[in-house]
Amino acid sequence: MKVSVVFMLILLSTLNFAQIDLRTFDVTKFTGDIPLVSLQRFLQTDEYVSVEGNVYKISANKKFLSKSEIKPELLSDGNFVGLLAMTIDELRSYDGKKNPAMVAVNGVVYDVSNSTRWRTGNHQNRHNAGEELTYDILKLSPHGSKLLERVVPFAVLVFSPEQLSRYSGLNKNKAYVAAFGVVYDMTQSKTIKNGLHFGYPAGNELTFEIKQQPGHEAMLSRIYPIGLLVFDEKNLGNFDGKSVPVASKNISAYKSFVQVGNVVYDVTGTNWQEKFGVNPEALAGRDYTSQFECELQESCSHEHSDASVLKEFAKVGFGIL
Ligand code: HEM
Ligand code: HEM
Numbered sequence: 001m002k003v004s005v006v007f008m009l010i011l012l013s014t015l016n017f018a019q020i021d022l023r024t025f026d027v028t029k030f031t032g033d034i035p036l037v038s039l040q041r042f043l044q045t046d047e048y049v050s051v052e053g054n055v056y057k058i059s060a061n062k063k064f065l066s067k068s069e070i071k072p073e074l075l076s077d078g079n080f081v082g083l084l085a086m087t088i089d090e091l092r093s094y095d096g097k098k099n100p101a102m103v104a105v106n107g108v109v110y111d112v113s114n115s116t117r118w119r120t121g122n123h124q125n126r127h128n129a130g131e132e133l134t135y136d137i138l139k140l141s142p143h144g145s146k147l148l149e150r151v152v153p154f155a156v157l158v159f160s161p162e163q164l165s166r167y168s169g170l171n172k173n174k175a176y177v178a179a180f181g182v183v184y185d186m187t188q189s190k191t192i193k194n195g196l197h198f199g200y201p202a203g204n205e206l207t208f209e210i211k212q213q214p215g216h217e218a219m220l221s222r223i224y225p226i227g228l229l230v231f232d233e234k235n236l237g238n239f240d241g242k243s244v245p246v247a248s249k250n251i252s253a254y255k256s257f258v259q260v261g262n263v264v265y266d267v268t269g270t271n272w273q274e275k276f277g278v279n280p281e282a283l284a285g286r287d288y289t290s291q292f293e294c295e296l297q298e299s300c301s302h303e304h305s306d307a308s309v310l311k312e313f314a315k316v317g318f319g320i321l
Contacts, residue, residue, distance in 0.1 A: 019080050022053045022153035027107035027182050027225045032263035035082030036230060036320045039090055039155065048081060053108075053155045055081040066152075085230065085320055086155040088132065088163050095130030096121025104132045104157040105145060107182075107227045111154040118151075132157065134224045135188060157227035158320065159183045161205060161235050168203035169195030175202035179210050179220060181264070181315045183227040200247055205229060207316045208255060208268050209247055229317035231257070231264050233287075236319075240285030241268070256284030257316055260292055265313035275312070277305040287319075 020034065037055045042048050042063075049060045051067060056079040060070070086094075086102075086109050094102035100113035101121050112118035112129060121129040127136055137145050159176070164183060169175030174187040175195060186192050186202060195202050200209055210216050231239075238244055239257035246253045246268065256268045258276075273280045276291050292307045 019054050019075075019077075020083060022083075022108045022156070023148070025108055025153075025156065027156070027228055028180075028220075030181070030228060030318075032181070032261065032315065032318050035262055036085040036156065036158065036228070036318055037082045038320050039084060039086045041321050042084055050084050050155075051075065052153050053084045055084050057081050082321065084155040085158045085228070087230075088157060088159050088227065091132070091157065092130045095128060101129035102154055103127075103129055104226065105134050105137050105148060107157050107225055108153050109155040109157050110148060110151045112151045115151060132185070132226055134226050135185060138224070139188075158230040158318075159227050160230060160232070161238070164205070164229065165203045168201065173203075176226070177202055178205040178229040178317070179207045179217070181229055181317045182220075182225050183229055184220060185224040185226045189223060199249065204247055205255075205316055206247065207266050207314050211314065212248065212251070230320040231259065231317050232320060236264060236287070237285045240283055243285075258284050259287040259319050260289050260307075260310055262319050263310075263315050264317040264319065265310060266316045267313055270313070272313070275305070275309040 037048070042050065042055060047057050047059055048055050049058055049063055049065055051065050051070060054075070056075060058074050058079050091102060091104055091109060093099050096113065096119060100111060101118045102109050102111050102113070103118070104110070117123055118129055123129070127133060137148075159178070164176055164178055167174045167176035169187065169192050174185060175189070175192045176183055177186055177197070178184070186197065189197070191197050192202060200206055236257060236259055239255050241254050241256035244255045246255060253269050255266065256272070257264050258267050258272065259265075267284060272284070273282045276282075276288055278288065278291060291305050292310075
């Protein structure tokens with residue numbers, strides 16, 4: 001009996017099917033434990049294939065495969081690279097005309113090109129593919145989100161800080177805000193007037209600001225999570241403690257973000273350098289993964305920092321490959 005249980009466990013650990021089912025993916029719970037692979041990087045890397053948004057390093061003659069087209073044993077942890085990530089700008093070109101029709105709901109991009117009701121890019125004369133449609137499917141459609149079971153998840157929806165800034169709630173643009181690494185749609189909120197929420201401008205990353213009102217984070221559950229905020233080297237570099245001011249009349253400080261592993265943390269106004277064990281003059285806006293890597297490796301060339309200090313800082317976004 002005991003032997004068969006052990007055997008089953010070994011079997012289960014070697015037969016690992018798709019790592020994440022994007023149908024049940026909750027962007028508000030994403031910890032950054034899995035790398036995000038940009039669509040651009042994915043398309044440029046010959047040996048990468050995607051199975052419902054899970055990227056694997058396997059040789060195959062197609063980039064996109066359904067679960068039934070691939071031997072389950074190939075979908076192992078060893079071959080898993082990360083989750084495919086599509087930006088809001090890339091989504092726009094998947095409108096059923098230039099590229100296959102896709103739509104995004106709650107941070108997941110779905111391929112709707114096999115649906116006769118979407119194929120041409122238009123749905124019931126009301127909605128177009130290539131768009132973020134969380135509010136629309138939840139509040140305006142007669143059917144709600146359950147019909148997404150009929151279509152296939154394709155990627156996670158991501159925004160760069162520049163892309164986010166366009167959703168300022170002004171000039172008929174939607175009002176999006178980011179907090180704790182998640183982009184939310186506040187367009188429908190009565191608390192947004194002329195792009196401002198009690199003086200706080202939409203289109204911005206507002207983790208530091210919301211934390212100034214203890215308990216106010218709970219309000220985020222009233223709006224719609226629609227994606228993840230991601231930083232490349234250049235975006236991260238802007239948050240160097242000298243360039244992006246805190247969006248508050250009462251606090252004159254500049255935002256400092258640093259990356260460790262796949263996660264970007266807000267270290268604004270703290271003695272993070274001491275906690276990270278780096279030079280007190282060290283600049284924010286950079287990747288400090290190497291400072292913590294010793295924990296994972298056997299040998300270490302420098303005095304290493306305890307990764308538990310990272311828990312003191314709020315996460316504001318994720319790195320992207
Ligand atoms: C007022 C707006 C909308 C109307 C009137 C509408 C209407 C419909 C109808 C009548 C169907 C066919 C239902 C069936 O076969 O049982 C359908 C299917 C579907 N709708 Fe909508 N819809 C709306 C908005 C949306 C939005 C915003 C989304 C966002 C993703 C969406 C996603 C889908 C999907 C995925 C299906 C299933 C397609 C298939 O079976 O091939 N709909 N919709
Ligand atoms: C001094 C700063 C702030 C003040 C005075 C303030 C005030 C308020 C008030 C009065 C409400 C309505 C509460 C209710 O309906 O019971 C609210 C809701 C909300 N606040 Fe703030 N807020 C501040 C900062 C922020 C920041 C920085 C964020 C960041 C995103 C934020 C996000 C939200 C959200 C998501 C809601 C819920 C909106 C809705 O239900 O439509 N707030 N806030």
